[in-house]
Amino acid sequence: MNLLIDLQCCTGCGACVEHCPGHVLSQDEEGRPYERYPDDCWYCGVCETECPAQCISLLFPYLIR
Amino acid sequence: MNRWETVQADFVIVGGGAAGTMAAIRAKELNPDMEVVIVEKAEISRSGAAGRGMDALNNVVVPGHGTVEEYVEAVDIVADGVLQPDITRIIGERSFGILKRLEQWGCRFPRTPEGDYIVNAFHPKGRFLVEMRGDLKKILAREVSSLGIRVYNRHPVLDLVKSGTRIAGAVALDLGTGVLKAFLAPAVLLASGGAARIGLPNTGYLHGTFDCPWCNGEAYKLGFEAGASLTGFEYTCRSAMTRDFNGPGQSTFIRHGAWLVNGLGERFMERYDPQRMERAPAGIRMRAMMEEERAGRGPIAFSFRHLPSKVIEMIEEGIFEAERPTMRAFFRRRGIDLKRTPVEVVMSEVYLCGGHGLSGLVADRWGETSVQGLFAAGDCLANPYGFLAGAMVMGEVVAERVVERAAPGPSGHDARDRIDRLRRALERHGKGRLGVSVRDFEYKFRRLVNEFLAPPKSETKLRRFLHLTEPMLKDQEDLPARDPHEVMKVFEAKAGLFCARMAAEASLFRTESRFGLYHQRVDYPEKNDAQWKTRVILSPGPEGPVVEKERS
Ligand SMILES: Cc1cc2nc3c(=O)[nH]c(=O)nc-3n(C[C@H](O)[C@H](O)[C@H](O)COP(=O)(O)OP(=O)(O)OC[C@H]3O[C@@H](n4cnc5c(N)ncnc54)[C@H](O)[C@@H]3O)c2cc1C
Ligand code: SF4
Numbered sequence: 001m002n003l004l005i006d007l008q009c010c011t012g013c014g015a016c017v018e019h020c021p022g023h024v025l026s027q028d029e030e031g032r033p034y035e036r037y038p039d040d041c042w043y044c045g046v047c048e049t050e051c052p053a054q055c056i057s058l059l060f061p062y063l064i065r
Numbered sequence: 066m067n068r069w070e071t072v073q074a075d076f077v078i079v080g081g082g083a084a085g086t087m088a089a090i091r092a093k094e095l096n097p098d099m100e101v102v103i104v105e106k107a108e109i110s111r112s113g114a115a116g117r118g119m120d121a122l123n124n125v126v127v128p129g130h131g132t133v134e135e136y137v138e139a140v141d142i143v144a145d146g147v148l149q150p151d152i153t154r155i156i157g158e159r160s161f162g163i164l165k166r167l168e169q170w171g172c173r174f175p176r177t178p179e180g181d182y183i184v185n186a187f188h189p190k191g192r193f194l195v196e197m198r199g200d201l202k203k204i205l206a207r208e209v210s211s212l213g214i215r216v217y218n219r220h221p222v223l224d225l226v227k228s229g230t231r232i233a234g235a236v237a238l239d240l241g242t243g244v245l246k247a248f249l250a251p252a253v254l255l256a257s258g259g260a261a262r263i264g265l266p267n268t269g270y271l272h273g274t275f276d277c278p279w280c281n282g283e284a285y286k287l288g289f290e291a292g293a294s295l296t297g298f299e300y301t302c303r304s305a306m307t308r309d310f311n312g313p314g315q316s317t318f319i320r321h322g323a324w325l326v327n328g329l330g331e332r333f334m335e336r337y338d339p340q341r342m343e344r345a346p347a348g349i350r351m352r353a354m355m356e357e358e359r360a361g362r363g364p365i366a367f368s369f370r371h372l373p374s375k376v377i378e379m380i381e382e383g384i385f386e387a388e389r390p391t392m393r394a395f396f397r398r399r400g401i402d403l404k405r406t407p408v409e410v411v412m413s414e415v416y417l418c419g420g421h422g423l424s425g426l427v428a429d430r431w432g433e434t435s436v437q438g439l440f441a442a443g444d445c446l447a448n449p450y451g452f453l454a455g456a457m458v459m460g461e462v463v464a465e466r467v468v469e470r471a472a473p474g475p476s477g478h479d480a481r482d483r484i485d486r487l488r489r490a491l492e493r494h495g496k497g498r499l500g501v502s503v504r505d506f507e508y509k510f511r512r513l514v515n516e517f518l519a520p521p522k523s524e525t526k527l528r529r530f531l532h533l534t535e536p537m538l539k540d541q542e543d544l545p546a547r548d549p550h551e552v553m554k555v556f557e558a559k560a561g562l563f564c565a566r567m568a569a570e571a572s573l574f575r576t577e578s579r580f581g582l583y584h585q586r587v588d589y590p591e592k593n594d595a596q597w598k599t600r601v602i603l604s605p606g607p608e609g610p611v612v613e614k615e616r617s
């Protein structure tokens with residue numbers, strides 16, 4: 001897990017999924033974002049920047065922390 | 066993954082990064098009727114090396130601060146005399162025009178109290194680095210969209226289409242639907258960046274690279290297999306990067322005057338290059354760093370304590386706000402405060418890049434490779450230390466050439482054969498008989514890169530690398546990939562292995578030492594200008610790569 005996504009505040013808008021340059025994120029049937037391919041994250045922070053509700057914070061991949 | 070579609074265009078651009086978006090914009094400006102298509106693996110407003118922003122244009126000849134002659138001379142020093150000067154010259158001549166366009170579009174270039182640009186020194190000679198702020202890729206994407214350029218996001222390109230000896234298009238996989246699409250056009254620009262995932266970073270994390278990890282040398286492989294040549298693959302780059310984070314900073318730190326210090330607190334560059342110190346060519350800086358570590362004088366760090374707080378604030382603003390905002394959180398976690406603490410650095414993994422190094426496709430001064438209609442720009446082109454401005458200049462140059470030529474569409478092409486071949490490959494990956502994940506596969510060859518290809522090099526080690534990775538060429542065809550994302554990963558890994566092997570071939574061939582650490586051969590420790598001040602060219606041959614000197 002590289003990100004902390006606060007699903008309480010998430011509106012399911014999909015912006016984080018749309019912009020992630022590594023195609024790491026996906027939305028489940030209820031529109032909730034999740035890390036589908038966590039091994040491919042560059043901890044670039046694009047998802048965090050793009051989230052209009054500011055509900056993503058970067059934890060960094062464990063090997064980097 | 067059975068259906069396929071075709072898309073007709075006049076100009077197909079592979080990769081909507083700095084070079085690709087600029088090429089599309091220029092082509093459409095010059096000829097609004099031209100069908101320009103960008104085929105992009107990610108989403109262009111956030112993709113590639115510059116996806117999260119940049120804090121400088123590294124190479125601009127700003128009138129009053131430098132001349133084109135000085136710029137060419139500075140790059141010649143960094144490239145140790147091994148470059149194609151006409152491309153470097155064009156970049157020098159047109160870079161200020163790029164700055165002006167970006168400024169007009171809303172990129173911010175902070176000014177001095179006198180109203181001048183902030184121009185700093187990073188090259189061993191001259192001043193060509195201009196401070197920049199603003200969301201570069203968002204701005205470029207907005208221009209692309211306002212001109213009505215068609216963009217296919219989430220479409221990694223897996224193959225090229227030819228018509229006899231000419232280029233005729235590219236084939237991409239739609240990550241959303243799994244459909245293969247042939248984009249047909251008489252002109253194709255490869256602009257998909259360098260090769261980031263070659264060596265393994267100190268953390269062992271596959272995507273924890275310095276360069277953008279989703280640009281993994283696909284352009285090199287695609288271009289070579291279509292008949293184009295490669296050069297500079299023995300220039301196996303490594304950079305001094307923040308320990309574990311492996312993020313940018315090196316150029317920001319150096320141009321603002323940070324010192325490299327060893328574990329004893331000594332500014333050790335005094336021992337290796339007392340004139341140029343931290344601004345020595347990258348390979349010399351890295352060799353110094355390696356020797357310090359070998360002598361037990363690690364860890365190495367950038368130190369800022371001697372700098373005025375105003376300068377430190379500018380460094381922080383650059384990296385935290387423009388270049389890599391996540392570095393702020395990382396520094397906080399590690400308790401790093403630039404005003405008080407040095408930033409420990411390690412040597413990044415080996416990577417190959419035409420804009421941060423010398424490795425790239427060989428092209429003429431208009432960016433055209435030896436395959437008619439196939440162009441290259443940006444990090445996949447051999448445009449030594451061209452960085453962002455080089456990518457954008459060459460994007461424009463290629464677009465102008467394509468518009469001027471206005472070639473008719475190819476009459477016949479091999480798209481169907483290419484698609485059939487890809488389909489068979491994808492079916493085989495669907496079965497995944499190797500039973501080894503693509504990530505284990507990648508880990509294995511990248512570990513071998515660290516042991517046998519990373520400098521210092523020797524014939525024994527390089528041959529060992531080629532020998533140990535040979536069976537992997539067969540294995541890779543049976544890697545499992547059961548969804549489009551995994552197919553993309555398999556193609557990235559294949560391209561990475563291809564590039565690493567090309568680097569070994571070129572490194573074996575150059576029997577001298579050059580470029581500081583980057584091509585340090587322990588069995589040929591001397592530099593030999595009489596024999597080797599020339600590029601090494603890799604060209605496709607019937608039995609593998611043909612390796613030659615550009616000039617004998
Ligand atoms: C961390 C970092 C910091 C840097 N800082 C600076 C700086 O401050 N100043 C400066 O001048 N330069 C800087 N550079 C260098 C600069 O960013 C690059 O030289 C420049 O972005 C190269 O442009 P490009 O178009 O070749 O590649 P990119 O901008 O990386 O674009 C390549 C594009 O191709 C796409 N792609 C990859 N593979 C495929 C495929 N198979 N199919 C389709 N699309 C594909 C990618 O998603 C991406 O959009 C930095 C580089 C890095 C990595
Ligand atoms: S940090 Fe970057 S790579 Fe990782 S999930 Fe967010 S956008 Fe994607």
Ligand code: SF4
Pocket residue numbers: 005009010011012013014015016017033050051052053054055056
């Ligand atoms: S961008 Fe934010 S609000 Fe939108 S889906 Fe992602 S986490 Fe939820």
